[in-house]
Amino acid sequence: MATQEQRTSIRWDYAPAPESPDHVRLRDSYGLFIDGEFSDPVDGTRVPSVNPVTEEVVAEVAFAGPEDLRRAVQAARAAQPGWAALSGLERGKYLFRVARLIQERARELAVVESMDGGKPIRESRDVDVPLAAAHFFHYAGWADKLSYGMGGRAVEPLGVAAQIVPWNFPLLMAAWKLAPALACGNTAVLKPAETTPVTALLLAEILREAELPPGVVSIVPGDGAAGAALVRQPDIDKVAFTGSTAVGKDIQGALAGRGISLTLELGGKSANIVFEDAALDQAVEGIVNGIFFNQGHVCCAGSRLLIQESVAEAVVGKLWDRMNRLRVGDPLDKNTDVGAINSREQLERITSLVDSGEEEGAVRRSVVCELPSRGFWFPPTLFTDVAPAHRIAAEEIFGPVVSVLTFRTQAEAIEKANATPYGLAAGIWTDKGSKAFEVASALQAGVVWQNTYNHFDPSAAFGGYKESGFGREGGMAGLRPYLRVAS
Amino acid sequence: MTSRLPVRKTYKLFIGGAFVRSESGRYDRIEGEAAAAVNIPRASRKDVRDAVAAARKALSSWAGRTPYNRGQILYRFAEALESRAGDIGAERSEVEAAIDVLVHYAGWTDKLQPVLGGINPVAAPFLSFSVPEPTGVVGVIAPDSPPLLGLVAELAPALAAGNTVVAVLSDARPLSGLDLGEVMGIADVPGGVVNLLSGRRAELAPVLAGHHALNAIVNATGESTLAAEIDKLAAESVTRVRHTTASESYADATADPLSRLEALTELKTAWHPVGA
Numbered sequence: 001m002a003t004q005e006q007r008t009s010i011r012w013d014y015a016p017a018p019e020s021p022d023h024v025r026l027r028d029s030y031g032l033f034i035d036g037e038f039s040d041p042v043d044g045t046r047v048p049s050v051n052p053v054t055e056e057v058v059a060e061v062a063f064a065g066p067e068d069l070r071r072a073v074q075a076a077r078a079a080q081p082g083w084a085a086l087s088g089l090e091r092g093k094y095l096f097r098v099a100r101l102i103q104e105r106a107r108e109l110a111v112v113e114s115m116d117g118g119k120p121i122r123e124s125r126d127v128d129v130p131l132a133a134a135h136f137f138h139y140a141g142w143a144d145k146l147s148y149g150m151g152g153r154a155v156e157p158l159g160v161a162a163q164i165v166p167w168n169f170p171l172l173m174a175a176w177k178l179a180p181a182l183a184c185g186n187t188a189v190l191k192p193a194e195t196t197p198v199t200a201l202l203l204a205e206i207l208r209e210a211e212l213p214p215g216v217v218s219i220v221p222g223d224g225a226a227g228a229a230l231v232r233q234p235d236i237d238k239v240a241f242t243g244s245t246a247v248g249k250d251i252q253g254a255l256a257g258r259g260i261s262l263t264l265e266l267g268g269k270s271a272n273i274v275f276e277d278a279a280l281d282q283a284v285e286g287i288v289n290g291i292f293f294n295q296g297h298v299c300c301a302g303s304r305l306l307i308q309e310s311v312a313e314a315v316v317g318k319l320w321d322r323m324n325r326l327r328v329g330d331p332l333d334k335n336t337d338v339g340a341i342n343s344r345e346q347l348e349r350i351t352s353l354v355d356s357g358e359e360e361g362a363v364r365r366s367v368v369c370e371l372p373s374r375g376f377w378f379p380p381t382l383f384t385d386v387a388p389a390h391r392i393a394a395e396e397i398f399g400p401v402v403s404v405l406t407f408r409t410q411a412e413a414i415e416k417a418n419a420t421p422y423g424l425a426a427g428i429w430t431d432k433g434s435k436a437f438e439v440a441s442a443l444q445a446g447v448v449w450q451n452t453y454n455h456f457d458p459s460a461a462f463g464g465y466k467e468s469g470f471g472r473e474g475g476m477a478g479l480r481p482y483l484r485v486a487s
Numbered sequence: 488m489t490s491r492l493p494v495r496k497t498y499k500l501f502i503g504g505a506f507v508r509s510e511s512g513r514y515d516r517i518e519g520e521a522a523a524a525v526n527i528p529r530a531s532r533k534d535v536r537d538a539v540a541a542a543r544k545a546l547s548s549w550a551g552r553t554p555y556n557r558g559q560i561l562y563r564f565a566e567a568l569e570s571r572a573g574d575i576g577a578e579r580s581e582v583e584a585a586i587d588v589l590v591h592y593a594g595w596t597d598k599l600q601p602v603l604g605g606i607n608p609v610a611a612p613f614l615s616f617s618v619p620e621p622t623g624v625v626g627v628i629a630p631d632s633p634p635l636l637g638l639v640a641e642l643a644p645a646l647a648a649g650n651t652v653v654a655v656l657s658d659a660r661p662l663s664g665l666d667l668g669e670v671m672g673i674a675d676v677p678g679g680v681v682n683l684l685s686g687r688r689a690e691l692a693p694v695l696a697g698h699h700a701l702n703a704i705v706n707a708t709g710e711s712t713l714a715a716e717i718d719k720l721a722a723e724s725v726t727r728v729r730h731t732t733a734s735e736s737y738a739d740a741t742a743d744p745l746s747r748l749e750a751l752t753e754l755k756t757a758w759h760p761v762g763a
Contacts, residue, residue: 134610151602151745245725252722257715264725421724440757441620450759457609461617461754466702467725470753475607477617477754485743 014327017334019121021111026198029060032068032221033204035075036214043067044222049198052118052340053331053375061197064220066229069189072218073233076160076187079215084157084185088144095140095182097210102133102175105206109199113171114331116198118340118376119294121332131456132175135474138458139179142479146184149476154486157185158261159237161482164227165200166243167193167342168297168398174200176473177240178217179458184482186238189218191230195343197221228254236260238482242299244396245422245467263471263481265299265463267396268424270445271417272302272453275410276310278429282451284318287402290427290453292326292338292380296400297346299468300425302453303397305404306413312406316384319402320365323380328369338400341376350378350399357383357392362403388419396422410435414442423465427453446472498527498661500534500685501668503541504678509534515686517661527661530686535653535694538682542624542651543700545679550621550649554597560675561593561646567674568667575670576662577635584737585639591741592643599648599748607756614759619752621649622727623702626695628655628688628717630707630733635663637733640740641705642681644747650703653682655692661685688713696720703727703751727751 029046031038043065048057064072083091102109106129113124146155161181165173174190181188192200204219220226224247231239231251241251242265255262272290274283290302307315331339341347358364362383371377381401386393392403407413417426426445428436440448444465449455456462456474463472471481499506511531518524530538549557565586568575572582599619607615625645630637634657645652656664668683684691692713696704697720706717709732721728729750734740 153743153745249722249725252725253719256718256722257711259714259730266725436759437757440755446753446755448755448757450757452613452758452760455609455611455613455615455758457607457611457615460607460609460615460758461756463754465753465755469725470727472754475617476605477603480749485746 014335018330019111019332019334021115021332024108024111026059026112030062030198030201032062032064032072033201033219034068034072035218036208038204041065041068042071049116049195051115052342053372055374058112058116058198061201061221064191064222064226068220069226069230069233072189072220073160073162073235075215075218076189077235079213080157080159080187083187083213083216088146091183091185092140092143094210094212095136095143095179098206098212099133099136099140101206101209102129102136105202106130106133109171109202111332112202113199114339117167117170117196118331118342120336120339121334122336123294128169128172131458132172135172135175135179135458139183142180143183146479146483149479150483150485155483156486158482158484159186160235161186161188161238161240162230162233162236163188163190164230164241164243165190165192167196168294168299170196171199171203173242174203180473180478181238181240181482182216184479186482187216189220189230191227192219192221194221194223231255239263240471240481241265248469261481263473264469265471265473266467266469268299268301268422268464268468269304269394269396269420270300270302270422270425270427271304271306271443272427273306273413273417273429273439274308274311274315275428275430275435276308277431279431280311280315280318283429284315284322286427286429286451286453287319288322288326291402292400293454295338295341295378297342297398298454300447300454301398302425302427303402304393305402306416307404307406308413309406309408312404316382316404320382323367323382326367326380328367328377328379329372338380341378341399344376346398347376347378350397350401353392353395353397354381354401357386357390357403360390362386362390362392388416394420410439414439418444421467424468425449498525498665498685500528500530501665501671501681501683502534502538503544503682504672506668509686510537525662527665527685530684530691532694534684535691536698538653538684539624539695539698539700541679541682542653545677546621546623546651549651549677549680554600557647557649558593558596561589561596561643564671564674564676565589565593567670571670575635575666580737581633581636584740585636588636588639588643588740591744592647595644595647595744595748599752602745603749603752603754612761614761615756617754617756619648620755622751622753623650624700625650625652625751626655626701626704627652628692628695628704628706628708628713629657629664630709631657631659633733633735634660635667636737636740637707638664638667640733641707641747644744645705645751646680648748648751650751651680653695653701654684655688655695656683656685658688692717693720696726697723699724701726703729705729705731705750707731707733709733
């Protein structure tokens with residue numbers, strides 16, 4: 001047998017390909033967007049929003065105090081009857097305008113999203129911003145067809161919606177919240193996340209440019225305390241929250257006895273299940289997309305990788321190879337796969353959970369790569385020899401860390417996948433269609449991706465089972481949380 | 488002629504398909520609707536937990552039945568109630584209204600999916616579809632009035648959507664609810680799918696609402712203090728809550744059925760690639 005000829009190794013280095021921030025027009029400082037105007041906080045503060053890559057200030061942003069929140073709710077209340085009295089078509093036309101303006105300013109929004117939050121420009125450009133526009137476009141079209149989306153029932157808006165969004169998809173989550181609320185005739189007070197308020201303020205500029213009537217949307221950045229204060233405002237009719245399960249429970253408790261409609265989109269520890277008959281290379285791409293998309297700062301991230309024993313070694317080997325080819329670094333570089341961790345606080349949380357994984361006896365492998373000396377970074381990390389009781393197998397890490405568990409039979413895979421208080425998402429990798437559908441129906445998860453992962457669309461409902469929350473966002477089902485059936 | 492001594496009924500809880508006394512051995516004395524006072528079991532916290540466990544155990548098999556099959560069982564339930572209408576401790580008209588509610592929801596089982604779900608027109612090469620699935624184990628806090636219809640109006644949508652139920656019956660008027668258990672016993676409703684507890688609402692409802700294996704709770708009492716307490720306890724495990732006030736009007740028992748069904752379903756979205 002001829003010995004294989006030694007091949008010359010070829011290095012496929014990438015030249016830097018940074019997206020230019022030249023066209024970005026950021027102000028030094030942003031006020032609160034209340035009643036159609038940017039205004040100084042009455043009892044709030046001004047806080048710098050930090051770029052997690054450079055630790056430099058992206059812009060200074062006003063944070064709302066209690067009186068500011070009250071003003072915002074008051075403006076929403078005052079604007080609501082007029083907004084609801086518009087014909088559905090007219091309301092929809094405003095939303096169509098917003099969708100178009102987001103598309104026009106897409107490049108700027110993408111760059112700012114990556115600067116403020118640290119996510120790769122490839123994602124903000126190809127996912128966050130286009131999907132945000134698509135959500136407004138989708139719900140714009142619902143505004144004059146609401147009863148069709150509600151099984152023919154006569155409906156009316158709830159009133160004033162208090163909406164709180166997380167830092168992982170700042171603009172996209174704002175769109176998920178605002179578009180259906182407005183289409184249904186509600187007005188809204190939106191609180192962006194503490195660490196990523198800037199694109200929401202650019203959205204406020206867009207709403208002005210669209211000539212949305214004052215007060216229909218107010219945007220009031222702030223920290224967790226501001227969120228807690230907002231849901232405790234007396235004059236609200238609806239709360240929609242996306243964030244951690246712990247905060248979601250606090251909000252649900254805070255609303256006790258108040259008769260306020262609530263939607264919660266909370267955390268997850270989603271199982272990504274690889275069967276032995278899967279196309280393994282394709283599965284590895286899906287695993288990578290499932291856990292390293294947006295640095296793993298994704299509520300539906302495939303953070304529990306369940307691999308059938310017979311192929312576990314092969315899959316882990318291929319995955320580790322693939323992980324070593326991920327490009328970690330400058331989010332504005334178009335070749336970057338994994339960007340910066342969103343904040344120092346989140347980096348500390350990831351680090352502490354990863355430490356617990358090692359302490360509890362799981363085997364850690366982190367990609368060795370050159371990380372910038374400034375900013376917040378965490379290398380893509382893989383844990384094997386993980387027991388279901390380990391913290392890294394049970395708790396949401398919200399970072400680029402995947403925990404591998406194995407199973408022998410389909411029944412065991414389903415049992416392990418469901419053995420969590422969460423129920424947000426799951427992935428299934430198999431070439432056998434009948435098996436995919438059977439397993440999908442047995443999984444307690446609001447979204448099941450078969451031979452793919454982390455796809456979203458404004459026409460497809462998204463939301464959790466169990467402690468991953470209730471209510472749906474997206475599609476026809478996304479109307480329900482913002483309407484009451486007319487009596 | 489000697490007069491015949493009637494055979495009295497011993498009222499029991501209905502848990503896991505079995506008629507049982509409260510594990511606590513406690514009882515309450517209740518004024519009968521028509522006849523003399525009777526003893527009813529006063530369920531305990533442990534009975535609540537047993538009932539939730541029974542409902543949990545029955546869930547996957549009930550949820551896994553075809554909608555057609557669940558519809559037939561609900562219809563069978565209606566048939567059985569019709570045939571025993573005279574034996575239920577409630578007004579005839581109320582029993583008849585309850586029968587009609589069951590018939591209504593028997594027809595919902597295979598309509599829910601086309602009404603709430605469908606194929607999502609996503610802008611990418613995927614087959615994406617959304618289907619409603621049962622939320623899981625549902626608690627029902629039955630109203631005092633109308634005691635039977637108020638119970639059935641919440642029980643039927645929960646069952647039609649594929650959930651299993653633990654119901655806390657009215658304190659003051661539990662007899663028709665307990666009678667209903669006997670009807671289910673002959674109506675092919677599998678054991679554990681419905682569990683019925685009599686006793687004191689103020690004692691039982693909080694235990695049920697705070698149970699972490701409960702997925703949703705429907706409070707039909709209209710009591711605001713109880714509503715606030717249920718909300719607080721439900722928040723501990725993100726339990727879904729629906730509050731409603733049972734109407735005295737029989738026609739309202741099937742008003743807005745879709746909202747009752749929606750409150751006890753979860754929409755699941757599946758994605759499958761089309762092409763390579």
